[in-house]
Amino acid sequence: MTRIAVDAMGGDRAPEEVVAGALEARADGIEPVLFGPAGLDAGELELVETSQVIAMDEKPADAVKSKPDSSLVAACRAVGAGEAAAVVSAGNTGAMLAACFLELRRLAGVARPAIAVVIPSKNGPSVLIDSGANADARPEHLLQFAHMGSVFAEEVLGVSDPEVRLLSIGEEPEKGNQLTLDAHALLADADGIRFGGNTESRDLLLGAADVIVCDGFTGNVVLKLLEGTITTVLDALRTEIVASRRGRIGGLLIRPAARAMRSRLDPDTYGGAYLLGLRGLAVTAHGNSSRRAIANAIRLAARGVEHDVVNRLAQRLPERVLASARSESPGK
Amino acid sequence: MTRIAVDAMGGDRAPEEVVAGALEARADGIEPVLFGPAGLDAGELELVETSQVIAMDEKPADAVKSKPDSSLVAACRAVGAGEAAAVVSAGNTGAMLAACFLELRRLAGVARPAIAVVIPSKNGPSVLIDSGANADARPEHLLQFAHMGSVFAEEVLGVSDPEVRLLSIGEEPEKGNQLTLDAHALLADADGIRFGGNTESRDLLLGAADVIVCDGFTGNVVLKLLEGTITTVLDALRTEIVASRRGRIGGLLIRPAARAMRSRLDPDTYGGAYLLGLRGLAVTAHGNSSRRAIANAIRLAARGVEHDVVNRLAQRLPERVLASARSESPGK
Numbered sequence: 209m210t211r212i213a214v215d216a217m218g219g220d221r222a223p224e225e226v227v228a229g230a231l232e233a234r235a236d237g238i239e240p241v242l243f244g245p246a247g248l249d250a251g252e253l254e255l256v257e258t259s260q261v262i263a264m265d266e267k268p269a270d271a272v273k274s275k276p277d278s279s280l281v282a283a284c285r286a287v288g289a290g291e292a293a294a295v296v297s298a299g300n301t302g303a304m305l306a307a308c309f310l311e312l313r314r315l316a317g318v319a320r321p322a323i324a325v326v327i328p329s330k331n332g333p334s335v336l337i338d339s340g341a342n343a344d345a346r347p348e349h350l351l352q353f354a355h356m357g358s359v360f361a362e363e364v365l366g367v368s369d370p371e372v373r374l375l376s377i378g379e380e381p382e383k384g385n386q387l388t389l390d391a392h393a394l395l396a397d398a399d400g401i402r403f404g405g406n407t408e409s410r411d412l413l414l415g416a417a418d419v420i421v422c423d424g425f426t427g428n429v430v431l432k433l434l435e436g437t438i439t440t441v442l443d444a445l446r447t448e449i450v451a452s453r454r455g456r457i458g459g460l461l462i463r464p465a466a467r468a469m470r471s472r473l474d475p476d477t478y479g480g481a482y483l484l485g486l487r488g489l490a491v492t493a494h495g496n497s498s499r500r501a502i503a504n505a506i507r508l509a510a511r512g513v514e515h516d517v518v519n520r521l522a523q524r525l526p527e528r529v530l531a532s533a534r535s536e537s538p539g540k
Numbered sequence: 541m542t543r544i545a546v547d548a549m550g551g552d553r554a555p556e557e558v559v560a561g562a563l564e565a566r567a568d569g570i571e572p573v574l575f576g577p578a579g580l581d582a583g584e585l586e587l588v589e590t591s592q593v594i595a596m597d598e599k600p601a602d603a604v605k606s607k608p609d610s611s612l613v614a615a616c617r618a619v620g621a622g623e624a625a626a627v628v629s630a631g632n633t634g635a636m637l638a639a640c641f642l643e644l645r646r647l648a649g650v651a652r653p654a655i656a657v658v659i660p661s662k663n664g665p666s667v668l669i670d671s672g673a674n675a676d677a678r679p680e681h682l683l684q685f686a687h688m689g690s691v692f693a694e695e696v697l698g699v700s701d702p703e704v705r706l707l708s709i710g711e712e713p714e715k716g717n718q719l720t721l722d723a724h725a726l727l728a729d730a731d732g733i734r735f736g737g738n739t740e741s742r743d744l745l746l747g748a749a750d751v752i753v754c755d756g757f758t759g760n761v762v763l764k765l766l767e768g769t770i771t772t773v774l775d776a777l778r779t780e781i782v783a784s785r786r787g788r789i790g791g792l793l794i795r796p797a798a799r800a801m802r803s804r805l806d807p808d809t810y811g812g813a814y815l816l817g818l819r820g821l822a823v824t825a826h827g828n829s830s831r832r833a834i835a836n837a838i839r840l841a842a843r844g845v846e847h848d849v850v851n852r853l854a855q856r857l858p859e860r861v862l863a864s865a866r867s868e869s870p871g872k
Contacts, residue, residue, distance in 0.1 A: 265712055267714070330772065330776075340709065343709060343715075343716060343717040343718075344717045344718050375761065377672065377675060377756075377757055377760040377761060377764075380597055382599070384675060384757070385675040385676045385755075385757040386675075386676050388757075408761075408764050408768075409761045409762075409764045409765035409768060410764035410765065410767050410768030411768060412765060412768060412769075413768060413769060413772040414768070414772060423717075424709075425709055425716070425717040425720075425758070426757070426758065426761060428709040429707065429709060429740075429741045429758060429761065429762065430741075430761065430765055432709075432740050432741045432742035433741035433742065433744060433762055433765050433766065433769070434765065434769055435742050436740075436741060436742030436743060436744060436745060436746070437744075437745060437765070437766055437769040437770060437773070438769060438773055440662065440745040440746060440805075441769070441770055441773045441774070441801075441805065442773070444662075444801045444804065444805060445777075445794075445797065445798060445801045447801075448797035448798070448800045448801045449794050449797045451797065452796070452797065454793050454796070455793065455794050455796070455797040457790075457793055458789075458790040458791070458792070458793025458794035458795075458797070459790070459793075459794060459797075460790070461786050461787065461789055461790025461791075461793065462777075462781050462787050462790035462791060462794060463790075464784070464786070464787070465777065465780035465781045465783065465784065465787040465790070465791075466777060466780070468780045469773070469776045469777045469779075469780045472776065473772075473773065473776060
C-alpha cells in the first residue's frame with residue numbers, strides 16, 4: 209500500500225469532495241491518509257489531526273510560517289519525514305510551494321521547482337512546464353525546466369529521447385519576448401536536451417512536442433485557457449443542439465462520443481500536476497477539484513511514487529543541470 | 541464606396557485566397573483595391589502595381605526599409621496619403637506594424653500601438669488588447685492599452701462604460717507576475733477607466749470583461765491557443781462521432797447546430813484585428829487566412845471606417861492618455 213498524505217482542507221470544495229475523492233482512490237490499492245481537524249468524518253481512512261487551515265487567499269509564505277500545524281504543512285511534513293510517499297493538495301498553490309520548500313526542500317542544483325502538467329494531446333501526452341510555480345522566471349530557469357521536463361517525460365511517460373520545445377509566438381528563433389529569445393539561445397546550446405525550437409500555442413493539443421517549456425505565468429494562462437475553452441465550446445455546442453428537435457435527437461445519439469472525447473481532453477482526467485525539483489513527491493490539484501479530480505490526483509501521486517520520480521530526477525538532474533549551469537557561465 | 545487597400549501578397553495563401561476574399565467582400569458595397577505585382581489577376585478589382593514583396597519570415601524593420609515598393613508598404617502608404625480609408629494585410633505582422641509606424645505614424649500621446657482582437661464571448665464581444673504587437677511591454681503601456689480598448693469598445697462595439705480587466709493568473713490583485721502586479725496598481729488608480737480587477741484566462745470566453753488587457757506575448761499565446769483548442773475539440777469530437785454508426789447518424793443530425801456554434805466562435809468570423817493607436821486604420825489578418833477570413837477582415841476594416849475609429853481615438857485618447865501619464869509621474 210502506497211501512503212499518500214492528503215490535505216483534507218485544501219480546495220474550494222474541501223473537505224467533502226476531498227474526503228470523497230480520497231475514499232474513491234482508495235479502492236485502487238492506494239492508502240490515502242487525510243490531514244484535517246479532529247472530528248472530520250474520514251470514513252475508513254486514517255485521519256492525522258491538525259489544528260490549523262490555510263485559506264485559498266492567504267499570503268503563501270506568511271501562512272506557511274504562521275501555521276505549522278495546518279493540514280497542508282503537516283501533510284507536506286509527513287512526506288519529508290518518510291511517513292507518506294507523496295502529498296496531494298487542492299489548496300493554495302503558492303502555500304503548497306512554500307510548504308514544500310520548507311518541509312521537502314529542493315533537489316541539489318535546482319534553482320526553482322516547477323509545476324509539470326501532463327496535457328492530453330492528439331499524439332499522446334505532453335508535459336507543460338512550468339504551469340504556475342514561477343510567475344517570473346529567468347532564461348536559466350527555463351533551461352532547468354527543460355531538463356526536468358525531459359527527465360520526467362522519459363522516466364514517467366516512457367518517451368525515449370523526448371523532444372523539448374519552447375512556447376513562443378512564432379516558430380522562428382527571433383520571434384518572442386526577451387525571455388524566450390534568451391531562453392531559446394540557452395536551449396539551443398544545451399547538452400542533454402533534444403531541443404526542437406519554438407512552438408506556438410495553437411499546436412499545443414496537436415502534440416507540439418513531448419515537453420513544452422515556458423514561464424509559470426504563461427503556463428498558467430495556457431492551462432486555464434485550455435480548460436475554459438474546452439468547457440465553453442462543449443457548452444455552446446449543447447446550447448445549439450437543444451435549440452432544435454433535430455438537434456436534440458442527434459445530441460442523444462452522439463452523447464457517448466461526446467463523453468469519450470471529453471474524458472480524453474478533460475483536465476480532471478489527470479486531476480493534478482507534479483511539483484518537480486523537490487526532495488519529495490508533491491501533487492497539486494485544482495482549487496475547484498471535484499471528488500473525481502481528487503481521486504485522479506491521488507492516483508497520479510501514486511503513479512509518481514511507482515515510477516520513483518524523485519529519485520530519478522535526483523539521479524539524473526544534478527549532473528545535467530550543473531553541467532549546463534557550468535557551460536552557461538563563461539559565454540553569458 | 542469605402543476604398544480598402546489590400547496587400548494582395550500578404551499571407552500564406554496569397555495571392556489566390558486574398559484576391560478571392562477581396563472579390564467576395566466587394567459585394568457588400570466596399571471597394572477593395574489590390575496592391576500587388578503587374579500581371580496579377582485582380583478580376584474586376586483595381587490593381588495598384590507594386591514591384592516588391594515582403595516574406596513572412598523577413599525581419600520587419602529591415603524589410604520595410606529596404607522594400608518601399610512592396611505590396612504591404614505601398615498599401616499602408618495609400619492610407620497615409622488618403623487614397624484608401626484603411627489597409628488590410630495577412631502578411632508579416634511585425635512588418636505591418638513597422639510599415640504603419642512609418643507610413644501612418646502614431647496618434648499623439650500613444651507610446652505603443654497595440655492589436656485589438658474582438659473575441660466572441662458568451663455575453664457578447666470582448667476586446668483583447670494587446671494580442672501581439674508588443675511582445676515585451678511595460679506597465680504604463682498596459683495602461684494605454686486599457687484606454688485604447690475602452691474607447692474602442694465604447695465607440696465601435698457600442699458598450700457604454702466598458703469594464704476593463706487585467707489578464708492574470710488569479711483574481712486577487714497580488715496574483716501575477718511583476719508586470720501585472722505593477723499594471724494592476726496603475727489601472728486601479730487610473731481615471732477614465734472602469735477597472736474591474738484581474739481576470740483569469742479560463743473566463744475569457746465567458747465574457748470576463750468588455751476589455752481584457754495584457755502584454756502582446758501573452759495576448760498572442762492566448763489568441764492562438766483559443767483557435768487551436770476550438771479546432772482540436774471539434775476535430776476530436778468528429779473523430780469520436782464517426783467511430784460508431786449511432787454517432788454518424790447523430791452527427792448528421794447535429795450538423796447545423798455544430799456549424800452555428802462554430803461560426804459563432806470561429807476566429808475567421810472576425811477575420812482580422814485592428815491595429816490601434818495609429819493615424820490611419822489598419823487591420824491585420826491571420827497568416828493562414830482563407831478567402832472567407834480575408835473577406836471578413838476587409839469588412840471589419842470597412843466597419844472601422846464607418847465607426848470612424850481613428851478619429852474617435854484621436855479625439856478621446858490624448859486627454860485620457862496624457863492625463864494618466866501626468867497622474868502617474870509624481871507617485872511612481
